[in-house]
Amino acid sequence: MIGSTADIRERKTVEKAVIHAKERLEKANQAKLELISRMSHELRTPLNGILGFAQLLEMDDSLNSQQQEFVQAILNGARHLLNLVNEMLDIARIETGEIQLTYDVIKLDSVIDESVKLIQPLADKRNIKIVNQAQLDEYYVYTDPTRFRQILLNLLDNAVKYNRDNGTVMITGRSEGGNICIHIKDSGVGIPKNEHEKIFEPFYRIKGTEVDGTGMGLALVKQLIQFMGGTIGVESELGAGSDFWFSLPAIKGDYSGGMNLYQKRLLQMGEKKILYIENSEANLKLMEKILEPFPNFSLISANCGKDGLKMAFRERFDLILVDIHLRDISGYKVLESLQKDGRTKQIPVIVFSADIASLEMEMLKISKKGLKEYMAKPLEVGLFFRKLEQIFTQNKNKEN
Structure with missing residues (x-):
């Protein structure tokens, strides 16, 4: 004792x-x-x-x-x-957490093209070719447009300034685990491995270079990306150039703002209360934006599994959205708890995961106890709307 x-x-x-x-x-x-x-x-x-x-x-x-x-x-x-x-x-x-971000849906290809045009005059002075091979026309990110451009322009500016005359800057992009990862690779002198982490520190300047700069740009870029819920890194070797990359949560599909058939039907579904259990602040804001056109939908969020279960047991929801990768307990445990409790057993659930192969195997086991819908990340908004329309229609038919 x-x-x-x-x-x-x-x-x-x-x-x-x-x-x-x-x-x-x-x-x-x-x-x-x-x-x-x-x-x-x-x-x-x-x-x-x-x-x-x-x-x-x-x-x-x-x-x-x-x-x-x-x-x-x-x-x-x-x-x-x-x-x-x-x-x-x-x-x-x-x-200090006092920076304010104004979130909106951004079409990636458009912003990248705009940023390249702004940097092109600087590249032309040294005959540096900028090649955009991102091809992200079907992907969007939900973030601050001004800050996103600031990140791109800073990285492109560095790729030109630290490049060699007649060099190249290559921009590529791909989907990775629910995120869009953008690479900006240059043909410059490269960075020693022992400086890869230091270059993101304020006032640090790469040794042996005489390029003008404040030494604050990369530090700010890293802070902004992390604040937006993303990650940044670099791969580089002396004499082989540098490849700076960053990733942010993404959505896939047509998000031009036009009202399609499914959206019109969703507006006629009546008042719906939706719980979203997700530990990523960026993804929570993204879901808020996706459901913004529907004033009849009320979205409640929980940033961990245990809090989500407490809300689900305490309040009445028409739909529960669950991310598999939560910070406290597994999303699968959340599903099992919802299925075992009489208060939540009949509530439809949509599960999100970036690892769709593993998710499909696990869902086969879970579906024996009660059918659950699942979707891959990046989220395809059109498909998500169709699933919502299907779920709410089925529930309405059951009630009748």
């Missing part, structure tokens, strides 16, 4: 220490954000004057070549400083 009491006391002491450490970190991040915000304000005021007058001098035809060169140096230095301040402020906002 003494030992147990001591263990409990020690655990509480550790928990308090963790809480205090977290509070100190939050205060430190907040203080850093406030400092950078004040610094940003103080720097922007003189920078506004410097950039404004320098641009007026740039347009002055009476300046000789040397004077024009000096003006360009002033402009480049001021713009460099402004970019540095902006990127530092963005990173600080992400770390």
Whole structure:
């Protein structure tokens, strides 16, 4: 008993220490954000004057070549400083959770094409060829359009700046485990393996290069992608170029916003309450966007299996959506618990998984206890609407 009491006391002491450490970190991040915000304000005021007058001098035809060169140096230095301040402020906002993202459905091919056009003039100066082989016309991502373009432009800009003259930049994309993975590969000098992680740190510059930059770009890109629920990485060798890649949750199919037959029918289904058990914040926001055209659907979310089960047992739902890969318990255990309980046994369920082969095998076992629908990721929106229409129609017929 003494030992147990001591263990409990020690655990509480550790928990308090963790809480205090977290509070100190939050205060430190907040203080850093406030400092950078004040610094940003103080720097922007003189920078506004410097950039404004320098641009007026740039347009002055009476300046000789040397004077024009000096003006360009002033402009480049001021713009460099402004970019540095902006990127530092963005990173600080992400770390404190105060950055605001405006989510929307993005057609990947369109955004990639737009980004390439913006970078092309920089590539043309050194005869660098940008080849877009992504072919992602049937895929969409649900994220912040402005920040997504910022990520693409930053990576493309680096692929050009750190490339060799007459080199190439190759853009490819593919579906991987419910996500879209975009690769931006250059034919530059490459990065030593011991620097692969360091290049994502603020102010770190690749050794042996003289390329202009703030040293903040990749750090900001990594923070943004992680904030959006994605991942980023790099594969590179000295002399063999670099391949930067990032992935984000995706949806597949036509999402042009047109109202198809299934959507019209869903609007006539009456009030429906749907529970979505999913631990990915990005996927939760994606489902909210997909069901946004249906004011008759009420979507409730749970970010772990245990919380989802509590909600399912406590409230009455017309449909439950479950992701197989949850952070606390397996999605299969959630299904079994729903099937065993009389309160939830008759509620239809759709299961989502990126590993569709394994899912099909498991669903054969589970279906013996009660038929369940399952769908692969990336989610095909049109098929999802058809499944919803089918499920709600069947339930309506049963009630009648």
